[in-house]
Amino acid sequence: MSASATVGTTIIPREDDEKGHRIRVFLAWMLALAAVLFIAGYGWNYYTLSVAQRPFSPKHPTPASQRHDWHQARHGGCLDVFSDLSLSPAQGNGDGSAHG
Numbered sequence: 641m642s643a644s645a646t647v648g649t650t651i652i653p654r655e656d657d658e659k660g661h662r663i664r665v666f667l668a669w670m671l672a673l674a675a676v677l678f679i680a681g682y683g684w685n686y687y688t689l690s691v692a693q694r695p696f697s698p699k700h701p702t703p704a705s706q707r708h709d710w711h712q713a714r715h716g717g718c719l720d721v722f723s724d725l726s727l728s729p730a731q732g733n734g735d736g737s738a739h740g
Contacts, residue, residue, distance in 0.1 A: 683699065685697075685699075686699040686700070
């Protein structure tokens with residue numbers, strides 16, 4: 641009498657070591673794409689205006705002379721601490737005193 645012997649083969653799929661990295665890269669690309677689309681969508685109506693109407697848009701940039709200077713007004717919060725640390729020698733009369 642003959643008996644047939646079978647050998648079962650178990651194929652274990654190899655775990656992909658780079659799957660997590662690929663997912664993170666894909667999510668980073670999607671975040672970058674979403675940021676670009678958001679910025680383009682936000683500014684779209686400004687660029688559809690005629691050149692004569694753009695200065696009256698709230699999105700039109702103001703000249704530097706009309707902007708509020710946060711360093712002189714002392715309203716910087718956390719940023720003001722960093723400006724005192726990094727910019728104070730370059731301000732005032734050059735003696736290193738912060739804000740005059």
